[in-house]
Each structure stands twice: as C-alpha cells, then as structure tokens.
Amino acid sequence: MDDREIVELYIERNPDAINETASKYGGYCTSIARNILGSDEDAQECVNDTYLNTWNSIPPNRPSVLSTYLGKITRNISFDRFRRRRADKRGGGEYELVLDELAECVSGADSVEQEVERKELVLAINSFLDTLSQDKCNIFLCRYWYAFPVSRIASSFGISEGNVSVTLSRIRGKLKKYLTERGYDI
Amino acid sequence: MKKEELFSVIGEVDEQKVAAAGEAIAKTKKRRSLWLRLGALAACLCLVTAGAFIIHSVLGKTNAGKENVIVVNEAENFMIIDIYAQITYYAPDEEGLVSKFKDITGLNYYKFIKKIPDTYVLGYLYAYDLYDFESDNGQYIPHDFVLNYQHEKSGSVRIAICSIEAPLSDLMYFSDSELQPSVINGVEVYIQSFEHVFAASFTYEDINYDIETKNITLEELENLLVEIIS
Numbered sequence: 033m034d035d036r037e038i039v040e041l042y043i044e045r046n047p048d049a050i051n052e053t054a055s056k057y058g059g060y061c062t063s064i065a066r067n068i069l070g071s072d073e074d075a076q077e078c079v080n081d082t083y084l085n086t087w088n089s090i091p092p093n094r095p096s097v098l099s100t101y102l103g104k105i106t107r108n109i110s111f112d113r114f115r116r117r118r119a120d121k122r123g124g125g126e127y128e129l130v131l132d133e134l135a136e137c138v139s140g141a142d143s144v145e146q147e148v149e150r151k152e153l154v155l156a157i158n159s160f161l162d163t164l165s166q167d168k169c170n171i172f173l174c175r176y177w178y179a180f181p182v183s184r185i186a187s188s189f190g191i192s193e194g195n196v197s198v199t200l201s202r203i204r205g206k207l208k209k210y211l212t213e214r215g216y217d218i
Numbered sequence: 219m220k221k222e223e224l225f226s227v228i229g230e231v232d233e234q235k236v237a238a239a240g241e242a243i244a245k246t247k248k249r250r251s252l253w254l255r256l257g258a259l260a261a262c263l264c265l266v267t268a269g270a271f272i273i274h275s276v277l278g279k280t281n282a283g284k285e286n287v288i289v290v291n292e293a294e295n296f297m298i299i300d301i302y303a304q305i306t307y308y309a310p311d312e313e314g315l316v317s318k319f320k321d322i323t324g325l326n327y328y329k330f331i332k333k334i335p336d337t338y339v340l341g342y343l344y345a346y347d348l349y350d351f352e353s354d355n356g357q358y359i360p361h362d363f364v365l366n367y368q369h370e371k372s373g374s375v376r377i378a379i380c381s382i383e384a385p386l387s388d389l390m391y392f393s394d395s396e397l398q399p400s401v402i403n404g405v406e407v408y409i410q411s412f413e414h415v416f417a418a419s420f421t422y423e424d425i426n427y428d429i430e431t432k433n434i435t436l437e438e439l440e441n442l443l444v445e446i447i448s
Contacts, residue, residue, distance in 0.1 A: 060240070099240060100233040107229050115222070154230040161235055166242075166368045167341045173239035176228050180243065188243045190307030190344065218224065 035098040042090035049090075050083045057099060061106040067179035068110040069117075078113055082106045107177070153216060160210045164203065171196060172203050288440055289398045293412045304347040304358050310340050318345050322363040323379040323425060330379075331365070333445045337438075338367035338375060346386055362386050373433035375442065384419065385428040402440070403447045409439070422447050 033052050041049035061082050065075035082105045095101035161169045171189060174180045175196075182200075186193040211218050308315040319327040322345060331340060343365050347358035362385045367375040378385035399406040400418075407420040416439050418429040427446065431439055 097233050097237050100236045103236065103240065104229060104233070108226075111222075111225065111229075150227060150230075153227050157228065158232050158235070161231065162372075165339055165341055166238070166374055167366075169235060170239040170242040173228075173231070173236055174243050176225065177231065177236050177239065178243070185243070190305065190342070191309075 039090060039094060039098060042087065043094070050087060053083060053086065053098075053102065057102050060099060061102055064103055064106045064178055065110040067181070068107065068114055074113060074117075075110070078106060078110045081109045085109065103178070107179075153211075156211060156214055156216065157207070160207055163206075163210075168199060168203060171199055175200055285401075286403065286440065286444065287401045288436065289400045289409065290416070290436065291397045291408070291410045293410045293417075306345045306347070308343045308345070310343065315343065318360075319363050322360045322381065324381045325379070325425065333448070334367065335441065335445060337370045338442075339370065341366045341368050348386070369434060369438070371433075373431060373438075375432075375434060376430045377446075378428040378430075380426045381424070382426075384426050402443045405447045407443060407447075418443060420447070 033056070038049060038052045038056070041052060058079065061079045062072075062075050065078040065082075066072060069075050069078065082102060085105050086102060089105075093101070161172065164172065167189070171185055174185050174188075175182070180188075182193050182196045186196045189196070191199075208218060306318070308318070316327045319325065319330075323330075334340070343363070345360065346362040346364065348361040361382070362378045362380045364379075364385075365377045367377070369375065380386075397408045397410070400409050401407070402420075405420055405422050407418050409416060409418045411417075414433050416429075416431045416434065416436070418427075418431075418439065420427055420443075429439075429442070429446075431442075434442075
C-alpha cells in the first residue's frame with residue numbers, strides 16, 4: 033500500500049492504518065528508536081507510542097512524506113524517554129517527579145520569541161546543509177538525525193569508521209563556524 | 219545552547235533531506251549486501267505507472283558543425299532490479315582508482331573527469347564486479363565503473379561506464395512504445411524521463427555509458443552529454 037493510501041486510512045479513522053504503518057514502517061521506526069535508546073524493549077514501546085501519536089495527529093495533519101513524519105515522532109518520543117531514563121539513573125527521581133508535576137501548571141510551549149528563534153535556527157541549519165555535498169549531508173543526518181552508529185554509517189557508505197568520524201568532526205566544526213558567524217551562541 | 223537543544227533542533231530540518239539520508243543508508247546497505255539477484259533470478263518490482271508515452275523533440279545547439287536533436291521518451295514505468303555484484307568504493311584521490319578505472323572502462327581517468335563541467339562536484343565512486351555464475355570457484359568479472367556527481371544546485375548525476383556491454387543499473391525505465399533516439403555530436407543517445415529523473419544511454423567510441431540524473435534540467439543534461447561525447 034502506498035503512503036497516500038495509508039494516510040487516507042488515518043483520515044477515514046480506519047484502524048487498518050496502524051497495521052499498514054506497522055507493516056511498512058515498523059522496522060524503520062524501531063531502528064531509529066533503538067539507535068537512540070540502545071534497547072529493543074524500550075524501542076518497541078516508543079514505536080507503539082509513535083503509532084498512537086500518529087493516530088492522534090492525522091488528521092488534522094496530512095504528512096507529505098509519511099516516513100519522515102513517523103521518524104520525527106519516533107525520534108522525539110525516544111529522545112524524551114532517553115532523558116527520563118538518564119535522569120532516573122542520576123538518582124534524580126524525585127526531582128524529575130517534581131518537575132513533571134509542575135509541568136502540568138505551565139503550557140510547556142516556548143514563548144513566541146523562542147519559537148521564532150528556533151525556526152530561524154532550523155532555517156540556518158538547513159542552509160548549512162545545502163552547502164554540503166549530498167554524501168556529507170546524508171552522513172551528517174544519518175548520525176545526528178537518525179542516530180545511526182558510526183560503524184553502520186561506515187559500512188553503508190563504503191568508507192572506514194575513521195573516515196566517518198573525521199568527516200563528522202569537520203562538519204561539526206563547519207557548522208559551529210557557520211552558526212557563530214550568523215550570531216548564534218552555541 | 220545545550221547539546222540536547224541542538225539535537226532537538228536538528229530534528230526539525232528539511233524532511234526531504236532527512237528522507238534522502240534515510241534512503242541513502244537503506245540503499246547503500248542493500249548494495250553493500252552484495253549478493254542480490256540477477257538475470258533469470260531477477261525479481262522485478264513494478265512500482266509506478268505514469269502517464270502516456272510522449273515524445274518531445276527539441277532542436278539543440280550546433281556543436282562542431284553537427285546539429286543535436288534531443289528526444290525525450292517519457293517512461294511509463296520503472297522497475298527496480300536487484301543485482302548480484304561486488305562493490306568496491308573509491309575516494310576521488312584513492313590509490314588504485316586510476317588503474318581500476320582504466321581496467322574497466324579502457325579510459326584515462328583524468329581525461330574523463332576533465333570532461334565533466336565544473337558545475338558538478340565529484341562525490342563517491344565505485345566499481346561493480348559481477349559474480350561469474352559460469353565459474354566453479356567464485357570468480358568476479360570487472361564490469362562497471364560508476365561516478366557520482368553532485369550538481370552545485372541540488373541535482374545529482376550518476377555516470378556508469380562499461381567497455382564490454384551495457385552498464386548495470388538497478389533501475390530500468392520502460393514503455394510500450396519503441397524508444398526514439400536523440401543525436402548528440404552525431405552519436406545516438408536514448409533519453410528517458412520519469413518525473414525528475416533523466417536516464418541517457420549511449421555507446422561512444424566502443425564504450426557504453428548510462429547516465430542517470432536527478433533534478434537536472436534537459437539543457438544541463440544536453441550540455442553534459444555534449445562534453446562527454448567529444
């Protein structure tokens with residue numbers, strides 16, 4: 033089933049949408065969650081949350097690229113889980129609980145100014161990515177968007193792990209310079 | 219800025235770029251799997267059906283006294299074909315690249331890349347060695363050399379060269395109608411289009427070429443072909 037048909041199932045509120053999504057993109061989402069969390073069990077829970085979140089967000093959303101839409105949700109959920117897990121490991125359980133309880137009192141949304149700044153920063157990073165060759169852009173996003181291990185990137189792109197690390201290091205340096213020159217304090 | 223914030227902001231970048239990176243790692247993984255299917259074993263997946271077959275005919279520029287005629291055959295379908303091949307990747311300045319290029323294509327590497335306009339940036343290269351099903355002890359036959367270029371804007375070009383037969387391609391475009399040739403510098407070139415892709419096949423000085431472009435204009439393709447066929 034093609035992506036457009038799957039999205040239509042969501043729009044029609046047909047539960048088959050989730051089965052079709054799981055069948056086509058289950059592995060893709062699991063891979064992203066596992067990259068970030070390093071645990072199959074946690075990854076599977078995040079992927080299940082991704083399906084629920086997708087069900088709740090389409091409609092009103094109608095994604096043009098379903099894979100990236102799902103990937104972005106998986107990435108955000110996995111990252112949130114990672115942060116909670118790390119906080120727990122630090123023994124900050126109560127602190128995190130207190131913060132979570134207080135979170136109910138606030139909107140959780142950034143101020144308009146922060147949101148504008150964030151969007152401008154996203155645009156700046158997009159322009160930076162445009163300055164990279166397609167391969168380097170892909171390597172950067174495989175690492176920092178999909179969180180693939182360096183070894184996997186190396187084997188997939190047919191270059192050594194050292195080469196990937198050096199490439200990433202150079203791109204990070206260029207990104208920092210690019211953003212600093214444009215007034216971002218990173 | 220905290221590193222977590224940067225990670226989060228990167229999550230918002232252009233989804234087309236993200237999708238391209240996802241496809242790249244999936245695609246290269248498939249190619250690195252090396253042993254796929256070929257010929258009679260090929261499993262072809264028909265993906266898309268497009269509109270009717272249309273021919274555009276454009277009278278092109280004059281080059282060396284020869285008039286170029288560009289005919290674009292709009293493909294109705296394309297297939298993805300998995301190939302049994304061993305792949306060796308090369309960096310543009312890697313040792314062994316020049317001799318491997320010569321072995322496979324019979325061409326001088328430096329002379330060839332000099333033909334490509336400066337608007338294209340050479341990315342990664344690889345050689346395809348085909349598994350020889352006739353041999354008993356797992357022999358590989360050098361087959362294609364592939365150069366991948368990035369256009370200075372946003373397009374890309376993949377040039378596959380083979381001296382013994384048509385280069386391998388994991389994409390095959392086809393239509394029900396017979397393909398009409400273009401003529402570039404007196405050489406017949408078969409150009410097909412599908413959405414934002416052009417695929418051009420030709421034989422020049424007994425060497426076989428397949429060129430696949432993405433997000434490149436027809437004029438840019440013509441200019442590229444004029445340079446290669448000269």
